[in-house]
Structure formats: C-alpha cells, structure tokens
Amino acid sequence: MSPARTVLIVGGGVSGNALAVLLRRAGVGVDLVELSPDGNVQGSGITLQGNALRVLREVGVWEEVRRAGFGFDTLGLIAPDGTVLHVAEDIRTGGPDLPATMGMGRPDLQRALAGAARAGGARVRLGCTVQSLEQDGDGVDVRLTDGTAARYDLVVAADGLGSPTRALIGIDDRPEPTGMGIWRVTAPRPAGVERTDLAYGGPAFIAGYCPTGEDSLYAYLVEPKRDRAELPPASYAEEMRRLAAGYGGAWKEIAASITDSSRINYTWFHRLLVEGPWHRGRVVLVGDAAHACPPTLAQGAAMSLEDALVLAELLTARADWDGELFAAYRERRMPRVRMVVENSVQLGRWLMDGVRDADVPGLIGRTMAVLSERP
The missing domain is CATH 3.30.9.30 (D-Amino Acid Oxidase; Chain A, domain 2)
Incomplete structure (x- = not known):
C-alpha cells in the first residue's frame, strides 16, 4: 500500500480518533475534522467493558486509561432501598489480563484518544466539518466549512448518531x-x-x-x-x-x-442500525454513524472502537480500497453489531413492558460470551 494515500476522518470522537491512530501507524496520511470547537471534550462518565479495553490497548492508550479510570470485575444487583441482592462475576471480555469493566470520565477518554491521534501525526482541525463532497472511482473532493478544499483517497464518516455525512451521501437511515x-x-x-x-x-x-x-x-x-x-x-x-x-x-x-x-x-x-451498505463509493461509516443502541449493555463505545480496529486492519492489509473491501468490513461487523443493538433494545423493552420473568442474566451472559471473541 502506498504511503501517499490520504484519509479524511469526519468526527473526533471515540471511533474517529482511534482510527486516526491506527491509520497513521501504518503510514496513511490522516486529516481529522471535528465540529465541536473544544474537541468534543464533554460528558459525564463512561463504562468500558473488556472488549473496549482490548482495542484501547491496541490503539496504545491503555496505560493512560488505566491510570485515569477505575477497574472492577463484579456487578451488584440491589433493591431500591440499597439492599444487595446479588453480586455477579463479570466476564472478562478483553481477556484475563484486563479488567472486566473500567469506569472513567468521558472527557478523560476523549483527551487520551485525541492526544494519541495528534501525537501520531494526524492533522486535526476543530470547529469545522464537511460542507460538500464529490467523488469518482479514485477519490473524493471535499470542501470544508472553513472554506478549505482537498482531495482524499477515502472519507470516513465518524460524526455520530445524527451524522450529517451519512445524510450527505444518501444513506437515509435515522436514529429512532x-x-x-x-x-x-x-x-x-x-x-x-x-x-x-x-x-x-x-x-x-x-x-x-x-x-x-x-x-x-x-x-x-x-x-x-x-x-x-x-x-x-x-x-x-x-x-x-x-x-x-x-x-x-x-x-x-x-x-x-x-x-x-x-x-x-x-x-x-436511540436505536440505529444501517441495514444497507455502510458506504457509498469512497465514503464509509463507522461507529454511531452506522449503528447505535441504548447503553443497557454498556457496549456503544466498544462497538465503535471495534469498527475502527476492523476497518484499519482491512485498509492497511489490502491493496485496493474498493467496494469489495467496504462490503467485507460491513459483513464482518454486522452480526456482532446487530446482536448488541437488538439485545440492548430488548433489555430496555422488558423494563418498559414490566416483564418480571425475563432472562436478563442469560441474555447478558450469552452476549458477553460472543464479545469475548476478537471482532
């Protein structure tokens, strides 16, 4: 693969920054634009399961995450009055050398990933995003909202649940x-x-x-x-x-x-799962732009990180960046993502419907067993 290849990543959240790090490590030129002027450093906390930590380790920020967060291996079920009803051992989905779960401030995770992207050589611009794009079989001509324009071999839409880039390329799926x-x-x-x-x-x-x-x-x-x-x-x-x-x-x-x-x-x-192709030509979706689910399984960030890992692996291993590659990316991710989206929604539906005998532990256990396998 030619090191002259260039990628524009639209969105500087979890998937966008992780992808930027992985592509820069392989010698790909990366521009990253993020609409938020502060670099999207906001939010309260985030729960990261082991499969998310596994990707963060491959991205190279695990030690920073470990120092900033709080790891643990059990989950407590309590009555509303605070009485502990049951303490379950969580499955270490990232492997035996990582905690089952890590809690940390969402801004701390964002700073770690954004810092790694910049340190890896990604050219980052805040306060702007894509205004328009035109593509042919070889690349994408992009005009940004700051008035600049450039041509890229690939554009990655990592701009979240309401992704303007997803709409711009004619993918009509919307979060519900x-x-x-x-x-x-x-x-x-x-x-x-x-x-x-x-x-x-x-x-x-x-x-x-x-x-x-x-x-x-x-x-x-x-x-x-x-x-x-x-x-x-x-x-x-x-x-x-x-x-x-x-x-x-x-x-x-x-x-x-x-x-x-x-x-x-x-x-x-919200629930979102783009059922059709996750790309149009040389513009491809990752993370919440392609799929999103309620946090009832705490897997939203993990699925976004896994997207970045799989897409980077395919882009750096294959000579041709074409429809076959992007279809392979979606085919590899779809069964796992569909399971997480549907099971996350199901847990919420049981609660809303007042189902008393729902097999919540079984559903969670089956899901985590699958997620223990590499994406």
Missing part, C-alpha cells in the same frame, strides 16, 4: 427513540463503592452508578422519555434529586451532591 430517557451526573464516590450497582424498579426503570476514579463516580437514572422542552436545564438538579430520593444505600450520599444543574446531562435512548 426507544422510549427511555437517562439522567447522568458526575459525583464524589462514596466510601465502599467499588463496582457498578444496579437497582431495577423504584421511581426509575434503572438506578445505577459506576466508579470512575479514586474519588469520583457517575450516576444515572433511566425513566420513560419526556418532552425535553418541558425540562428547563436550570431544573435538572432538582429533578434528578427527586428521582434519586427514592433509592437507599450509596444513593443517599450521591443525591445530596446533586446540586449543579450544569453538570447534569439528560438524553433519550
């Missing part, structure tokens, strides 16, 4: 709400909280928290989605405290710390 909304907040970590604990039932469908560092965690409450126009951002702290008040144990301390509405994030759960 699943019926749930989630409140997220960062908070001090109460003494004794050393794993994720989940309570099903109470004022919300799910009340959970995940340690993200020596002194921090992020907490979340999942409920039926609401009209966001009726939720003034200034009311977020009061509303989340109201929901949290229905839970005991560590939630008492967590709820008391929820005072700053600007630190709270409220979003809906």
Whole structure:
C-alpha cells in the first residue's frame, strides 16, 4: 500500500480518533475534522467493558486509561432501598489480563484518544466539518466549512448518531427513540463503592452508578422519555434529586451532591442500525454513524472502537480500497453489531413492558460470551 494515500476522518470522537491512530501507524496520511470547537471534550462518565479495553490497548492508550479510570470485575444487583441482592462475576471480555469493566470520565477518554491521534501525526482541525463532497472511482473532493478544499483517497464518516455525512451521501437511515430517557451526573464516590450497582424498579426503570476514579463516580437514572422542552436545564438538579430520593444505600450520599444543574446531562435512548451498505463509493461509516443502541449493555463505545480496529486492519492489509473491501468490513461487523443493538433494545423493552420473568442474566451472559471473541 502506498504511503501517499490520504484519509479524511469526519468526527473526533471515540471511533474517529482511534482510527486516526491506527491509520497513521501504518503510514496513511490522516486529516481529522471535528465540529465541536473544544474537541468534543464533554460528558459525564463512561463504562468500558473488556472488549473496549482490548482495542484501547491496541490503539496504545491503555496505560493512560488505566491510570485515569477505575477497574472492577463484579456487578451488584440491589433493591431500591440499597439492599444487595446479588453480586455477579463479570466476564472478562478483553481477556484475563484486563479488567472486566473500567469506569472513567468521558472527557478523560476523549483527551487520551485525541492526544494519541495528534501525537501520531494526524492533522486535526476543530470547529469545522464537511460542507460538500464529490467523488469518482479514485477519490473524493471535499470542501470544508472553513472554506478549505482537498482531495482524499477515502472519507470516513465518524460524526455520530445524527451524522450529517451519512445524510450527505444518501444513506437515509435515522436514529429512532426507544422510549427511555437517562439522567447522568458526575459525583464524589462514596466510601465502599467499588463496582457498578444496579437497582431495577423504584421511581426509575434503572438506578445505577459506576466508579470512575479514586474519588469520583457517575450516576444515572433511566425513566420513560419526556418532552425535553418541558425540562428547563436550570431544573435538572432538582429533578434528578427527586428521582434519586427514592433509592437507599450509596444513593443517599450521591443525591445530596446533586446540586449543579450544569453538570447534569439528560438524553433519550436511540436505536440505529444501517441495514444497507455502510458506504457509498469512497465514503464509509463507522461507529454511531452506522449503528447505535441504548447503553443497557454498556457496549456503544466498544462497538465503535471495534469498527475502527476492523476497518484499519482491512485498509492497511489490502491493496485496493474498493467496494469489495467496504462490503467485507460491513459483513464482518454486522452480526456482532446487530446482536448488541437488538439485545440492548430488548433489555430496555422488558423494563418498559414490566416483564418480571425475563432472562436478563442469560441474555447478558450469552452476549458477553460472543464479545469475548476478537471482532
């Protein structure tokens, strides 16, 4: 493969930055554009399963992630009053030398990946994105919103759930709400909280928290989605405290710390799975631009990272960057991604429908067994 090849990555999130690192390592020229002026360094916390950590290690940021986050190997199921009902050993989907789960601040993960992309030689521009593109059999002519233009051998749409690039190339799939909304907040970590604990039932469908560092965690409450126009951002702290008040144990301390509405994030759960080809000519989708699911299995970032790993592997191993390569990428990813999307949605549907005898442990166990295999 000629080292003169160039790729434009649209979107500087998890998949975009990981792909930039892997392609630069192989000598590919990489430009990365990110619409957010601050480089998308925002959000509360993130839960990373072992299969995500496996990719982060291959990208070269595992040690930074390990230092910034909090690893653990068990999952607690608790009653709304805080009583521990069961503690399960998590499957180490990334292999025996990585934790089953790592919690960390989402901004910390973003900084690690963005720093690695820049250190690897990716040319990064913030505050701009694709305005238009025209392609032929050999490349893509791109005009950016900052007025510059260039030609690339490949354009990768890593610009998220609402991907403008996906729409620009005529892929009409759009994300659909699943019926749930989630409140997220960062908070001090109460003494004794050393794993994720989940309570099903109470004022919300799910009340959970995940340690993200020596002194921090992020907490979340999942409920039926609401009209966001009726939720003034200034009311977020009061509303989340109201929901949290229905839970005991560590939630008492967590709820008391929820005072700053600007630190709270409220979003809906969405489902997306592009059923047709994930490319048009020399423009290809990765991550949330191709698929997204509720975080009920904590696999969103993992699937995006695996996309980047598989696409980079194919691009650096094959001489021809053509439709056959992009079809092979989709065919390799689709069964795994479909399983995660459908199972994540199913877990949420059981909760919304009030199914009491659902085989939640079985579904999770079967999914994690598959994810233990390399993508």
